[in-house]
Amino acid sequence: MATDILMPALSPTMEQGKLAKWLKKEGDKVKPGDVLAEIETDKATMEVEAIDEGVLAKILVSDGTDNVAVNTPIAILAGEGEDVSAAASSSPAPAAPKAEAQPAPTPDMEREGMADRPSPDAIPGTDAAPVAQPAAPSVITNRTAYNAMAEIPEGTELVNMTVREALRDAMAEEMRKDGSVFVMGEEVAEYQGAYKVTQGLLQEFGAKRVIDTPITEHGFAGVGVGAAFTGLRPIVEFMTFNFAMQAIDQIINSAAKTLYMSGGQLGAPIVFRGPNGAAARVAAQHSQDFAAWYSQIPGLKVVAPYSASDAKGLLKSAIRDPNPIIFLENEILYGQSFPVPKLDDFTVPIGKARIHREGTDVTIVSFSIGMTYALKAAQELEKEGISAEVIDLRTIRPMDTETIVASVMKTGRCVTVEEGYPQSGVGAEIAMRIMENAFDYLDAPVIRITGKDVPMPYAANLEKLALPSVAEVVQAAKTVCYR
Amino acid sequence: MAVAARKAGRAGTGAANKSTSSKGSVRGAAPNTPQFDKNQDLAAYNDMLLIRRFEEKSGQMYGMGLIGGFCHLYIGQEAVVVGMQMATKEGDQVITGYRDHGHMLACGMDAKGVMAELTGRRGGLSKGKGGSMHMFSKEKHFYGGHGIVGAQVSLGTGIAFANHYRENGNVCLTYFGDGAANQGQVYESFNMAQLWKLPVVYVIENNRYAMGTAVTRASAQTDFSKRGVSFGIPGEQVDGMDVRAVYAAGQRAIEHARSGKGPYILEMQTYRYRGHSMSDPAKYRTKDEVTRMREEFDPIEQVRRRLLESWKLSEDELKAIDSKVREIVNEAAEFATHDPEPDPSELYTDILL
Numbered sequence: 001m002a003t004d005i006l007m008p009a010l011s012p013t014m015e016q017g018k019l020a021k022w023l024k025k026e027g028d029k030v031k032p033g034d035v036l037a038e039i040e041t042d043k044a045t046m047e048v049e050a051i052d053e054g055v056l057a058k059i060l061v062s063d064g065t066d067n068v069a070v071n072t073p074i075a076i077l078a079g080e081g082e083d084v085s086a087a088a089s090s091s092p093a094p095a096a097p098k099a100e101a102q103p104a105p106t107p108d109m110e111r112e113g114m115a116d117r118p119s120p121d122a123i124p125g126t127d128a129a130p131v132a133q134p135a136a137p138s139v140i141t142n143r144t145a146y147n148a149m150a151e152i153p154e155g156t157e158l159v160n161m162t163v164r165e166a167l168r169d170a171m172a173e174e175m176r177k178d179g180s181v182f183v184m185g186e187e188v189a190e191y192q193g194a195y196k197v198t199q200g201l202l203q204e205f206g207a208k209r210v211i212d213t214p215i216t217e218h219g220f221a222g223v224g225v226g227a228a229f230t231g232l233r234p235i236v237e238f239m240t241f242n243f244a245m246q247a248i249d250q251i252i253n254s255a256a257k258t259l260y261m262s263g264g265q266l267g268a269p270i271v272f273r274g275p276n277g278a279a280a281r282v283a284a285q286h287s288q289d290f291a292a293w294y295s296q297i298p299g300l301k302v303v304a305p306y307s308a309s310d311a312k313g314l315l316k317s318a319i320r321d322p323n324p325i326i327f328l329e330n331e332i333l334y335g336q337s338f339p340v341p342k343l344d345d346f347t348v349p350i351g352k353a354r355i356h357r358e359g360t361d362v363t364i365v366s367f368s369i370g371m372t373y374a375l376k377a378a379q380e381l382e383k384e385g386i387s388a389e390v391i392d393l394r395t396i397r398p399m400d401t402e403t404i405v406a407s408v409m410k411t412g413r414c415v416t417v418e419e420g421y422p423q424s425g426v427g428a429e430i431a432m433r434i435m436e437n438a439f440d441y442l443d444a445p446v447i448r449i450t451g452k453d454v455p456m457p458y459a460a461n462l463e464k465l466a467l468p469s470v471a472e473v474v475q476a477a478k479t480v481c482y483r
Numbered sequence: 484m485a486v487a488a489r490k491a492g493r494a495g496t497g498a499a500n501k502s503t504s505s506k507g508s509v510r511g512a513a514p515n516t517p518q519f520d521k522n523q524d525l526a527a528y529n530d531m532l533l534i535r536r537f538e539e540k541s542g543q544m545y546g547m548g549l550i551g552g553f554c555h556l557y558i559g560q561e562a563v564v565v566g567m568q569m570a571t572k573e574g575d576q577v578i579t580g581y582r583d584h585g586h587m588l589a590c591g592m593d594a595k596g597v598m599a600e601l602t603g604r605r606g607g608l609s610k611g612k613g614g615s616m617h618m619f620s621k622e623k624h625f626y627g628g629h630g631i632v633g634a635q636v637s638l639g640t641g642i643a644f645a646n647h648y649r650e651n652g653n654v655c656l657t658y659f660g661d662g663a664a665n666q667g668q669v670y671e672s673f674n675m676a677q678l679w680k681l682p683v684v685y686v687i688e689n690n691r692y693a694m695g696t697a698v699t700r701a702s703a704q705t706d707f708s709k710r711g712v713s714f715g716i717p718g719e720q721v722d723g724m725d726v727r728a729v730y731a732a733g734q735r736a737i738e739h740a741r742s743g744k745g746p747y748i749l750e751m752q753t754y755r756y757r758g759h760s761m762s763d764p765a766k767y768r769t770k771d772e773v774t775r776m777r778e779e780f781d782p783i784e785q786v787r788r789r790l791l792e793s794w795k796l797s798e799d800e801l802k803a804i805d806s807k808v809r810e811i812v813n814e815a816a817e818f819a820t821h822d823p824e825p826d827p828s829e830l831y832t833d834i835l836l
Contacts, residue, residue: 182648208648214678219637219671226578226641229626232648253631254638261617263610264833266626298834322836 002082003052004073005036007061010046013280013332017041019065019074027084028056036075039068042164042196042335052077057084151313151341151348158339166308166340167197167273167329170315171235173345175205178233181319184211184220185237185274194239195275195334221247221272225254225324228268233319238274241290241328255324256299271318273327276304277369277419278456280332281463287456289420291367294326295397295429301350302396304328306371308338310394313348321350328396330369353400355407359389362477363407365430366417367393370468373449374417377473386481396426404430405437412443413480417473422450444480449473516722517731521794527569527726528786529804531561534585535783536805536812537594538757541584541601545761549820550601553630554615557585559756562782563688564589566729567656567749570737574651578626578639579658581616582688582755586658590623598815604822611825612833626655633666635659636685640672643683643746654682654740662693664707670714673746677714680745684736685711687748688723690755695767707750716746723751724780754780 010017020038024030030050037048057078061068068074078084161169175181182205187194189202189212202210213220217238224234238244244251251272259267278287294302301323305311311329318325340346356371357378366374371392378388389407393400408414414434416427427448434446452466519527538556545554557564560582568577568589579586587597592608600607601615608618616630626642629635639657646653663669664687676683687707691698698705708718717739721732729751736747754776758765790796 214671214674216671216674218668219640219675222634222637222668222672223641223644223675226626226638226643227645227648228641229638230576230642230645232645249631249634250637254629254634258617258619258627259836260833261609261613262619262627262833263608263612265609265621266619267836301835 002057002079003054003077005048005050005075005077007039007068007070007072007074008046008048009070010039010041010044013335014041014070015335016067016069019061019063019068020045021063022059023047024056026056026059030054030056030077042162042199044196048074050077052079054079054082055084058089151346152309152343157342159342160337161308161312161340162335162337163305163308163311163329164195164197164199164334166312166338167315168199168201170312171198171319172201172204174316174319175201175209178319180231181233181235182209182211183235183237184213184224186213186215186239188212188237193237195331197329197334198237217243217246218250221250222254224270224272225250225258225268228255228270228324229258229266231269233269233271235271235273235319238272240279240286240331241274241276242286242288244272244274244290251294251300251324251326252297256297259323260299267322268324269322271315271321271325271327273315273318273325274329275331275334276328277330278451278463278467281458281460282456283458284455289328289368289418289451290326291328291396291418292420292425292429294328295399295426296424297397300324300326300397302326302328303350303394304330304368304396305348305394306333306356306368306392308336309340309346310348310354310392312340313346314350314394316345317347317350320347325350328368332369348394351395351398351400353403354392354394355389355403356392357388357390359387359411361387361411362413362415362481363389363391363404363411364415364417364473364477365391365393365404365407365427367396367426368419370417370419373468373470373473376470377417377477380470380474381477384478384483386477386483388477393426399429399433401433401437404433408434408438409441412441413477414442414446415473415476415480416446416448416450417468418449419451419467422448422453425450444482447476447480449476516725517727519727519730519789523569523727523730524786524789524794525804527562527565527730528783528790529808530565530568530589531726531783531786532805532808533594533811534558534561534565534588536808537588537598537815538584540812540816541598542757542761544598544602544816544819550615551603552614553581554601554761555582555759556755556757556761557582559776559782560688560690560723560751560753561585562726562729562785563686563723563751563753564658566726567684567686567733569726569730570733571654571656574624574653575737576624576626576639576642576646576653576655577658578635578642578655579628580632580635580660580663581628581630582660583616583618583628587618587620587623587625587628590620590625592618592620592623592625594811594815595818598819599822602819602822603824604819605825605829606818606822610829610833612829624653633659633663633668636663636666636669637672639685640676640681640683640746643676643681643740644679646682647679652682652741654684654737656684656686656737658686658688660693661687661689661691661698661702661707662696664689664710665693665701669710673711673714673716676746677711677716680743682740682743683746684733684740685716685746685748687750688753689750690753692755692759692767694759695763697767708748711746711748716748718748718750720750720752723753724782725785726782 018040020040034050035047054077058076061074188198189210192199224236255268277289364374431446596608603611618628643655708720722728739747
């Protein structure tokens with residue numbers, strides 16, 4: 001019987017991809033293991049292999065087609081002894097995955113236990129909200145709509161760009177300006193970045209400045225710090241921050257402390273960057289938010305952007321900063337698009353939070369992917385007549401206490417949102433700072449919404465439970481509002 | 484201690500200088516120990532004596548409670564850093580671990596600044612905020628002074644990486660001990676250094692004890708010159724008690740690194756007379772072993788004998804050198820005793836730029 005060949009998913013977070021090339025043509029005999037086609041995403045390239053024997057009866061999606069959704073039938077395979085032309089003329093089955101089909105199940109947010117981690121395009125564009133599809137460039141005409149984006153001059157053209165592209169552009173721009181900037185890490189060069197963040201850098205800057213390292217985090221972190229001691233400006237990419245635990249001694253004991261220990265003689269102008277926090281279905285060792293860890297260390301700055309414009313502007317600032325910077329990215333956010341100002345040299349200051357959405361009843365403070373819960377919750381709260389002000393911290397250390405406190409003085413209530421663990425977390429720190437600075441203004445105790453106090457489980461339902469949810473944020477906001 | 488005693492004999496008898504080529508085979512007979520001319524012997528004597536007297540004074544001041552925390556003395560190992568430094572040229576960098584006073588003096592850092600850092604005073608090289616294990620001098624190309632065992636090996640490899648990146652022709656001397664040689668990041672660094680042909684010389688100061696653990700109890704391969712064999716890094720065992728042997732090996736190693744051939748390993752067979760730190764119980768080795776090393780292989784005594792016998796210096800001339808060195812050390816101690824502590828406002832400076 002005829003079998004549909006479906007568009008496979010390359011990763012748990014892939015939603016669509018490009019059918020780059022068919023390697024078999026209609027009428028070709030195929031056997032299991034034969035490579036049928038190549039597919040690409042902005043992140044990676046993969047071969048689609050046959051799992052059944054038969055004849056490639058019909059190609060449904062031709063070479064070079066972009067944005068093919070995962071699980072779309074891309075071809076029909078006629079089974080042994082089956083009439084090829086009959087199979088070819090049969091209409092493709094519905095897109096639902098078949099039990100015998102090879103491709104991974106659709107990694108849609110719902111199924112991956114991530115219903116509450118909405119892709120930002122679900123959020124209306126009232127306040128520089130991200131958009132999923134490239135749209136016509138927009139122009140800032142109304143400053144109040146971007147009231148906290150003081151970095152962006154009025155009249156600036158905005159272009160939609162993924163966080164991934166924004167990070168790449170930030171590095172490329174700084175590398176063009178300053179020959180002492182270089183990138184090193186695993187798979188940053190020839191592979192074009194494990195998450196394609198360094199795509200194209202090798203081609204532009206060459207192997208001397210875009211350096212593939214062996215799998216040796218402790219060693220190359222130390223090499224980067226040593227190079228930084230001499231005044232070079234390394235960008236050290238960790239494939240994920242989970243692996244940076246192997247290097248944490250060099251980050252903390254060497255990078256963060258040397259300026260102090262040398263009485264100000266010798267610092268380390270270095271950026272450690274890479275994806276941080278939970279991705280999807282990768283379990284405990286690959287799912288951890290290190291924002292609170294690094295934020296405890298004097299001598300480090302810790303940056304965790306949410307939007308593409310912040311990612312770009314903050315990374316440029318980080319590369320120029322004379323201090324060691326922990327730059328925490330998020331894999332789920334890499335592929336999401338946001339408007340980014342089209343400026344020759346756009347930077348965002350480190351240490352300044354951004355009021356992403358103004359409100360009067362409750363302050364919700366978050367950062368990085370936590371913002372997706374915060375913004376969605378703010379929308380839901382609005383429906384119930386609660387006006388939430390959402391602050392994107394952007395920098396965890398030094399923390400912009402002033403912006404948080406000013407907002408809490410206005411609203412009298414605060415909820416913090418992060419995916420990290422509760423104990424000694426960023427939320428705990430925010431709560432303390434509010435106590436120290438605005439205790440008399442509080443109308444209710446601060447509530448922190450965090451990842452649960454457990455190692456990240458693998459099972460989809462448990463993973464969903466372990467992460468914060470929009471419902472939890474909404475409930476917390478209502479609680480502090482006594483509603 | 485039989486093993487240690489046997490090895491002690493080897494260190495001082497010129498049986499060193501065995502080298503492993505990049506393919507890991509052992510070269511044949513040791514080259515003859517190179518000779519120093521009078522000026523070289525005089526310079527080496529002066530520099531080693533300064534370290535010895537400085538360290539003796541440090542020990543004294545520690546006993547008086549003027550120096551706090553950890554204090555690791557370099558006494559006995561002076562020939563290593565002095566010989567290596569003689570083989571460098573201006574611009575070459577040095578990085579080491581926590582037993583760093585000798586390295587700083589050999590790099591030309593001010594004895595007053597080093598001593599005042601030991602006593603935690605504002606005139607210390609790190610304004611009193613680094614202490615014995617953490618001092619730096621950009622001007623003298625000294626990159627510390629690192630308290631985490633082995634961390635300096637990746638850092639030194641990174642400094643060499645920067646030399647390579649800048650194509651400045653400089654070489655980074657990266658010192659570490661027989662204890663640090665067992666840290667994982669050492670081998671991560673070896674791999675990258677050889678892969679990228681970085682100009683780094685790894686100087687393993689094998690003083691035979693990692694704190695109180697003899698190398699034979701901690702190392703499966705006690706020939707540290709072979710530690711780079713699987714990466715194709717050439718290495719030599721060097722009589723680290725003979726400053727001439729150190730200098731000659733240093734020249735070979737530095738030339739190798741500077742010419743673009745990549746890293747080189749020198750195992751310096753040396754000995755520390757004092758404890759690991761000031762609070763060492765000294766239960767892990769015999770007094771006889773220490774006495775024998777001091778009497779038969781002392782690096783300074785070897786030069787002193789040459790100065791008297793070969794170069795016909797008089798006892799008075801040597802005394803003059805000695806009193807000059809003592810003067811420098813006494814001045815440093817005086818300064819470090821009376822210099823004020825850092826201003827309390829220094830607590831919050833130099834955290835970020």
